[in-house]
Amino acid sequence: MMALSEAVACGGYLLWPRVLLFGDSITQFSFQQGGWGASLADKLVRKCDVLNRGFSGYNTRWAKIILPRLIQKGNSLDNPVAVTIFFGANDSALKDENPKQHIPLEEYTANLKSMVQYLKSVDIPEDRVILITPPPLCETAWEKECLVQGCKLNRLNLVVGEYASACLRVAQDCGTDVLDLWSLMQKDSQDFPSYLSDGLHLSPKGNEFVFSHLWPLIEKKVSSLPLLLPYWRDVAEAKPELSLLGDGDH
Numbered sequence: 137m138m139a140l141s142e143a144v145a146c147g148g149y150l151l152w153p154r155v156l157l158f159g160d161s162i163t164q165f166s167f168q169q170g171g172w173g174a175s176l177a178d179k180l181v182r183k184c185d186v187l188n189r190g191f192s193g194y195n196t197r198w199a200k201i202i203l204p205r206l207i208q209k210g211n212s213l214d215n216p217v218a219v220t221i222f223f224g225a226n227d228s229a230l231k232d233e234n235p236k237q238h239i240p241l242e243e244y245t246a247n248l249k250s251m252v253q254y255l256k257s258v259d260i261p262e263d264r265v266i267l268i269t270p271p272p273l274c275e276t277a278w279e280k281e282c283l284v285q286g287c288k289l290n291r292l293n294l295v296v297g298e299y300a301s302a303c304l305r306v307a308q309d310c311g312t313d314v315l316d317l318w319s320l321m322q323k324d325s326q327d328f329p330s331y332l333s334d335g336l337h338l339s340p341k342g343n344e345f346v347f348s349h350l351w352p353l354i355e356k357k358v359s360s361l362p363l364l365l366p367y368w369r370d371v372a373e374a375k376p377e378l379s380l381l382g383d384g385d386h
Contacts, residue, residue: 151214153184153361155354156207158199159222159268162338163190172338172346176354183361184217195226195239196247203251209258218357219260220350221251224270225291225336228299233290241302248306265312266353269300271342272318272328278335291336313353320349 157163157173166173167188177186189206191199199221207216227239239247252265273296279289300318307314321328321342329335331342338346371379 150364152364153358154214154216155180155184155186155358156189156216156219157186157222158189158203158206158219160190160194160226161192162225162271163188163220163222164192165337166190166343166346170340170343172343172350175343175347176351179351180354180358182364184358187216190222193226193237194223195237196223196244196251197227197239199223200247200250200254203254207255207258207260215258215260216264217361218264218266218354219255220266220268221248222268223248224296224299224303225273228270228296229290230292230295233288241298244299245302245306248303249310252306252310252312262311263313264357265310266350267303267307267312267314268346268350269303269314269316269318270296271331271338271346272296272321274329274332274335276335277329277332281334281336315346315350315353317346317349321345 155176157166157176163173165171167177168174173186173188173190180186191202194202207219224244226237227244229237231238231240248267252262252267255265256262273291273293275289275291275293278291282289297318300316304314304316306312321331331339331345333339333342366379366382
């Protein structure tokens with residue numbers, strides 16, 4: 137039998153491609169049971185690691201500051217094959233009711249552009265980036281949440297829509313893909329509140345909706361990736377290392 141040290145010497149370190157999900161609580165919570173991020177990770181098992189870099193309560197001003205701490209210029213083989221940028225639910229909070237999270241529309245636009253440009257500067261081109269607009273807001277449900285927290289309604293769906301439009305314009309200007317959740321969830325007078333658990337965050341149905349619309353965009357970017365390491369029936373019985381110490385392309 138081959139010694140472990142020999143195996144280390146023979147087989148190169150396997151680079152596992154990565155998909156990076158960057159956003160606020162809607163991304164942070166996406167690894168919960170039935171979450172859209174967990175569904176992506178399941179779909180991409182043995183092809184890609186899906187990294188959850190969601191930060192509950194964050195806006196684009198803070199996101200822009202931390203992005204270089206999450207991704208730096210290095211081995212380009214190690215770069216994410218796809219990055220989602222999913223902010224706006226907090227930026228669009230009303231200034232008078234929620235000044236801590238609110239970001240003016242022009243700054244939100246500039247921050248998104250700056251993040252796409254930063255990714256480009258570390259060799260992640262715009263064709264790997266997917267911007268996601270905030271989903272619509274159900275004001276009646278969210279107002280109940282606000283009252284429980286001892287504050288007034290601090291977001292309005294029409295205002296969220298302005299941020300969603302700005303996100304679309306950035307995607308157009310920068311040449312990235314975009315998923316317009318705000319419009320898609322309200323299309324054909326759908327019952328969009330059913331996509332939300334509390335008026336703002338996603339319900340199980342909302343998670344399914346996001347996954348089903350995001351997957352085609354991700355799939356385009358990962359379709360050429362091989363399944364890593366051979367299917368078990370294809371492993372050479374007598375000398376498994378012949379099958380297992382290759383380049384991982386199967």
